[in-house]
Amino acid sequence: MRAAGVAAAAVLAALALYLPARAGEAFVTDQGGNAVTVVDLATRKTVATIPVGGKPAGIAMTLDGARAYVTSPSAQMVSTIDTATRRVIGHFAAPGGPLGIAVAPDGRTIYVADWYGTDVLAIDPESGQVRARITVGRSPSGLAVTRDGRTLVVADRLSDAVSIVDLPSGHERARVTVGAHPFGITLDPAGGRAYTADVESDSVSAVDVAAGRLVGTVKVGKRPYVVALDGARGYVTNELASTVTAFDLATLTPVATIHVGDYPEGIEAGPDGRFLYVVNWDSDDLSVIDAASLSVVATLPLGDSPRSFGTFIRR
Amino acid sequence: MMTRRRALAATTWLAGGLAAVLGAGTRPARAHGPTRQKLVLSVVVDATPDKVWAVIGNFHDLSWVPAVAKVEGPGGNDPNTAKRTVYLKSGGVWHDEELSDYDAREHTYGTFLPHVDVKVLPVADFSSHLDVTAEDGGKSKVAWHTAFYRGYPNNNPPPDLNEAAAIKAVTAICQPALDGLKARFAGHS
Numbered sequence: 001m002r003a004a005g006v007a008a009a010a011v012l013a014a015l016a017l018y019l020p021a022r023a024g025e026a027f028v029t030d031q032g033g034n035a036v037t038v039v040d041l042a043t044r045k046t047v048a049t050i051p052v053g054g055k056p057a058g059i060a061m062t063l064d065g066a067r068a069y070v071t072s073p074s075a076q077m078v079s080t081i082d083t084a085t086r087r088v089i090g091h092f093a094a095p096g097g098p099l100g101i102a103v104a105p106d107g108r109t110i111y112v113a114d115w116y117g118t119d120v121l122a123i124d125p126e127s128g129q130v131r132a133r134i135t136v137g138r139s140p141s142g143l144a145v146t147r148d149g150r151t152l153v154v155a156d157r158l159s160d161a162v163s164i165v166d167l168p169s170g171h172e173r174a175r176v177t178v179g180a181h182p183f184g185i186t187l188d189p190a191g192g193r194a195y196t197a198d199v200e201s202d203s204v205s206a207v208d209v210a211a212g213r214l215v216g217t218v219k220v221g222k223r224p225y226v227v228a229l230d231g232a233r234g235y236v237t238n239e240l241a242s243t244v245t246a247f248d249l250a251t252l253t254p255v256a257t258i259h260v261g262d263y264p265e266g267i268e269a270g271p272d273g274r275f276l277y278v279v280n281w282d283s284d285d286l287s288v289i290d291a292a293s294l295s296v297v298a299t300l301p302l303g304d305s306p307r308s309f310g311t312f313i314r315r
Numbered sequence: 316m317m318t319r320r321r322a323l324a325a326t327t328w329l330a331g332g333l334a335a336v337l338g339a340g341t342r343p344a345r346a347h348g349p350t351r352q353k354l355v356l357s358v359v360v361d362a363t364p365d366k367v368w369a370v371i372g373n374f375h376d377l378s379w380v381p382a383v384a385k386v387e388g389p390g391g392n393d394p395n396t397a398k399r400t401v402y403l404k405s406g407g408v409w410h411d412e413e414l415s416d417y418d419a420r421e422h423t424y425g426t427f428l429p430h431v432d433v434k435v436l437p438v439a440d441f442s443s444h445l446d447v448t449a450e451d452g453g454k455s456k457v458a459w460h461t462a463f464y465r466g467y468p469n470n471n472p473p474p475d476l477n478e479a480a481a482i483k484a485v486t487a488i489c490q491p492a493l494d495g496l497k498a499r500f501a502g503h504s
Contacts, residue, residue: 241416281351
């Protein structure tokens with residue numbers, strides 16, 4: 001029996017090597033619908049709708065895809081979603097205006113920005129206890145943590161700057177002036193550069209994280225919100241233009257303008273990098289962009305006023 | 316509506332770049348709340364899209380909106396240059412409302428209002444799209460899509476500057492205009 005069990009396990013392990021990687025799922029915060037819609041990216045179908053109160057907007061997915069943390073600005077709380085069972089398994093309080101959120105690579109610390117203030121809270125997701133209060137610029141919006149867990153970058157919307165914060169000390173090592181009103185901020189996998197979408201200057205700023213300086217700026221469409229990366233290229237949602245601008249990361253020049261749904265906000269590359277997923281707030285749908293052809297290949301319905309501000313793809 | 320906007324790409328992209336160049340550093344820092352409101356009001360009128368567009372399709376003509384007394388501004392219907400100042404019959408006024416995109420063939424235009432006094436309209440970051448689409452029987456659907464934040468930028472808004480107040484104020488301008496269009500074309504098909 002024991003030998004048979006070991007053999008079966010070996011067969012299963014071998015099979016797993018040959019099975020295709022999971023195509024992933026999109027967890028979309030429907031701010032108007034008070035829900036999170038889960039879309040299977042292989043079948044391109046909605047597979048679950050999870051009720052989440054308080055006008056959910058921001059989201060952070062753990063690297064292993066096991067948990068999603070969702071901010072609800074109207075309820076001043078963060079909800080913890082078990083992505084496998086698709087259930088809310090806990091809440092914790094986040095005072096002020098919780099919108100931007102990020103999770104440490106080990107999943108043990110959540111960073112939540114107070115939109116109304118100048119603080120980022122470091123919270124233990126198990127106990128809900130605030131471990132540290134990190135002071136940054138005015139109206140901190142988007143957040144991201146490097147894969148080594150040692151650096152937090154913050155888009156300080158009303159300070160027109162990026163704060164670069166050492167972890168775990170919470171010391172702001174550098175503040176870099178970028179375009180006007182940076183909202184979303186996205187790190188490359190190595191943590192070398194951070195890219196902000198500068199809402200009021202219609203630009204994307206590229207920041208060298210280690211050096212703490214501005215590398216360059218890309219002119220993009222009207223009212224950019226969030227940047228996604230897929231290796232060689234960046235993509236930014238232009239809210240008032242209802243487009244995505246694709247740009248070259250090496251030369252920082254635009255390469256294409258792609259028409260998507262109306263008022264695009266959240267954007268992220270899928271697990272295999274072949275597609276980008278764009279959450280359209282006004283048209284209540286998800287645009288699927290083929291990264292090779294730089295065109296929309298599918299449009300999928302979502303809930304009311306979806307945003308997904310943050311990392312929302314479960315890998 | 317999404318497909319209708321696709322035709323507008325090149326112009327809006329250029330307009331965005333130009334606005335960024337011209338406007339860099341000149342805009343005051345603005346704050347708003349974290350939850351944007353979406354309000355879509357629509358009406359079916361007894362006239363073709365061309366006939367409706369002839370009434371509502373000029374960015375500088377809001378004579379079909381009962382709340383508006385007068386509109387002034389340069390640039391015609393060119394998104395690169397058009398701006399309008401809107402005078403309300405109530406005495407309120409807002410300036411520098413931009414034309415974000417315009418397509419007469421598709422019967423659609425979009426607007427963006429960077430700043431308005433909350434005593435005039437209790438909103439922030441107000442944008443809109445007017446869309447006219449054909450319906451069966453020679454009729455049209457006029458849809459007025461609006462997006463805005465409440466007038467109070469910080470936590471715990473007073474009642475006259477909360478989300479409900481913003482929605483009420485926008486509805487009070489848009490709904491009578493749409494009702495007026497319906498009445499205007501009633502029995503004229």
